[in-house]
Amino acid sequence: MILLFHPRATRPRNCRLPLAVLALAAVLEGREEYEIVDGNLEEKPVEALLKLIDAHPVQLLGVSTMPGPQMVSAMEVSREIRKLRPHVKIVWGGYFPSIYPDAALNARYVDFIVRGQGEDTLLELIDALRGNRPLDSIRGLSYKDAFGLHRSNAERPMRGPDSFPWSPFHRLPVERYLRPSFFGKRTAVHHASIGCPFNCSFCGVHAAYGRDEKMESPERTVAILKHLIDQYGADSVQFYDMNFFLREDHARKLCDLMAPLKLRWWCEGRVDIMSRYSDETMAAIAGAGCAMIFFGAESGSDWALEEMQKGITTEQTLTMAKRTRKFGIIPEFSFVVGNPKDPERDTRETLRFIRRIKRINPDSEIIVQHYTPTPQKGSMYGDVDDKISFPDSPAGWATKRWMDFTLRIDTSAPWLKSTTKELIDNFELVVASRWPTVQDIRAPKWSRILLKTLSSWRYTLQVYSYPVELQWANSFIKLRKPKRESL
Missing domain, CATH: 3.40.50.280 (Cobalamin-binding domain)
Known part of the structure; x- marks a missing residue:
C-alpha cells in the first residue's frame, strides 16, 4: 500500500x-x-x-x-x-x-x-x-546513497494537466472541504494550470517548476467544475493557478464555457497581461462570475520592479485598478515592500502608490508584506545570498525566526532598518483598518465601523506612528488576514 x-x-x-x-x-x-x-x-x-x-x-x-x-x-x-x-x-x-x-x-x-x-x-x-x-x-x-551522500537526478520536464486523470474526489469527504467564503456558501478549489513562465527574482515558483506553464483545456476545467457542482453542490471556486489569465483567447473561451455554471470565483492574474485584454474579454470574465482577482503589484517603484525582474510597470497596475472597477471585479493588490537595493526609497514610493490606487478604486484589497527572498538555483538577487544564511534542515526552518521569515511576519532582513519595518507594519495596519477586508464573512458590522472610525483620521493625515488604538482594536476583533491565506 x-x-x-x-x-x-x-x-x-x-x-x-x-x-x-x-x-x-x-x-x-x-x-x-x-x-x-x-x-x-x-x-x-x-x-x-x-x-x-x-x-x-x-x-x-x-x-x-x-x-x-x-x-x-x-x-x-x-x-x-x-x-x-x-x-x-x-x-x-x-x-x-x-x-x-x-x-x-x-x-x-x-x-x-x-x-x-x-x-x-x-x-x-x-x-x-x-x-x-x-x-x-x-x-x-x-x-x-549508501554512503549518506545527497544525489539529485536530472530535472523532469513538466506535463500539462490534461496528461493526467481527474482527481479521485470520491476518495475524500468532499462536502467537508466546501466551506463558506466571501464567494459562496460551498467554495471549492481547483488548479487549471501548473507552473509560471515569469522570472520574478524573489519568487521560488520557477525554482520549483521551471519557467513554463501548462494549462488545462477549458473543456476539462468546466467538466470538473460541473462535476463538483452536480455531485457535491459547489457554488463557488478559488483557482490556485499562478497565472489564470495567461492567454486572452484561452481566458475568453474558458469564461464563455463557465458562464452557464453560475459560479462566483477568485483567481490570480498579471497586470501586464490583463491590461492588454479587450473590453469584450473583461466583460466575459465578469459575466462568468469572476468576483476578485489577485495581482502581484509588488512595488510602487518602476525601478524596483525592474530589479525584481517582475516584468510589469506601475502604470499597468493603475490601469487594472481602473478596469476592474469598471467591470465590477474587486482587485486584490499584493506588495512586497523594502527592496534590498534601496528599502527606504521603495517603502516611501510604494506607500504613496497604494494611496493612489485607493483613490482610483477604493474597493481594492491591499496586501502588504516585507520583501522576502527565496533561495534560487544560482544567484538569487544581487548580493542577498551573502546577507542571509538559510537553515540547512527542516528543524531549522521550524524555529520561530524562520517561521516568521517564511510567513513574512518578520524577515529580520539585514538591509531593512527597524524604523522602515515599523513604518511598513504601521501603514499596513492603518490601511487594513480603514478598509477592512470584505473576505471576512464572520466579522460583525460593528467591528468594521469601529475600525474605520479609529483609522480614518490617521489615513487622511498620513499619521502612521504609534497606532496603539488600532493594535488594541485588532487584538480582539481579529479580522481575517488575506495575506496569511495567500501564502
Missing part, C-alpha cells in the same frame, strides 16, 4: 481540498492500493497513519510539504513515523523540498524528495522500490 499524507496547514474550518495529494492519487487510482490521510481533518494523524501501516504492508509514505506550518507538521509526523515504524520509506514532495532539497534530505526521517511535478516521479519511485529500475534513472528525484 502507498500512503499519501497531507500535513495540517490550517484550522479545520478553513481547510480546502488537498489538491496536491489528489493529483498523486489520480495516477495511483486503479493501479495501486493507496489511502489518503489529511491532517487538516484528522485530529491525530500519527495514529491514523499507524493504524494503516499496521493493517497493510505499506511500501511508501508520501508527504506533501509547503513551507510554513505545513512543513512543521510534516516534520513532526514524519519524525514520529520513522521512530515508531522505521521500516516505512518516506518521500517528501511539494514546494518545500523542491526549493530546499538539501535541507529536506538532511532530515534523517526523509529518504527521498521529489522536485517539481510529482506524478510520474512517484510512479517510477514505486517501481524502483520494487527492484524494477535504478534510483538514478528517475528524473526529478533526490535521495541519499
Whole structure:
C-alpha cells in the first residue's frame, strides 16, 4: 500500500481540498492500493497513519510539504513515523523540498524528495522500490546513497494537466472541504494550470517548476467544475493557478464555457497581461462570475520592479485598478515592500502608490508584506545570498525566526532598518483598518465601523506612528488576514 499524507496547514474550518495529494492519487487510482490521510481533518494523524501501516504492508509514505506550518507538521509526523515504524520509506514532495532539497534530505526521517511535478516521479519511485529500475534513472528525484551522500537526478520536464486523470474526489469527504467564503456558501478549489513562465527574482515558483506553464483545456476545467457542482453542490471556486489569465483567447473561451455554471470565483492574474485584454474579454470574465482577482503589484517603484525582474510597470497596475472597477471585479493588490537595493526609497514610493490606487478604486484589497527572498538555483538577487544564511534542515526552518521569515511576519532582513519595518507594519495596519477586508464573512458590522472610525483620521493625515488604538482594536476583533491565506 502507498500512503499519501497531507500535513495540517490550517484550522479545520478553513481547510480546502488537498489538491496536491489528489493529483498523486489520480495516477495511483486503479493501479495501486493507496489511502489518503489529511491532517487538516484528522485530529491525530500519527495514529491514523499507524493504524494503516499496521493493517497493510505499506511500501511508501508520501508527504506533501509547503513551507510554513505545513512543513512543521510534516516534520513532526514524519519524525514520529520513522521512530515508531522505521521500516516505512518516506518521500517528501511539494514546494518545500523542491526549493530546499538539501535541507529536506538532511532530515534523517526523509529518504527521498521529489522536485517539481510529482506524478510520474512517484510512479517510477514505486517501481524502483520494487527492484524494477535504478534510483538514478528517475528524473526529478533526490535521495541519499549508501554512503549518506545527497544525489539529485536530472530535472523532469513538466506535463500539462490534461496528461493526467481527474482527481479521485470520491476518495475524500468532499462536502467537508466546501466551506463558506466571501464567494459562496460551498467554495471549492481547483488548479487549471501548473507552473509560471515569469522570472520574478524573489519568487521560488520557477525554482520549483521551471519557467513554463501548462494549462488545462477549458473543456476539462468546466467538466470538473460541473462535476463538483452536480455531485457535491459547489457554488463557488478559488483557482490556485499562478497565472489564470495567461492567454486572452484561452481566458475568453474558458469564461464563455463557465458562464452557464453560475459560479462566483477568485483567481490570480498579471497586470501586464490583463491590461492588454479587450473590453469584450473583461466583460466575459465578469459575466462568468469572476468576483476578485489577485495581482502581484509588488512595488510602487518602476525601478524596483525592474530589479525584481517582475516584468510589469506601475502604470499597468493603475490601469487594472481602473478596469476592474469598471467591470465590477474587486482587485486584490499584493506588495512586497523594502527592496534590498534601496528599502527606504521603495517603502516611501510604494506607500504613496497604494494611496493612489485607493483613490482610483477604493474597493481594492491591499496586501502588504516585507520583501522576502527565496533561495534560487544560482544567484538569487544581487548580493542577498551573502546577507542571509538559510537553515540547512527542516528543524531549522521550524524555529520561530524562520517561521516568521517564511510567513513574512518578520524577515529580520539585514538591509531593512527597524524604523522602515515599523513604518511598513504601521501603514499596513492603518490601511487594513480603514478598509477592512470584505473576505471576512464572520466579522460583525460593528467591528468594521469601529475600525474605520479609529483609522480614518490617521489615513487622511498620513499619521502612521504609534497606532496603539488600532493594535488594541485588532487584538480582539481579529479580522481575517488575506495575506496569511495567500501564502
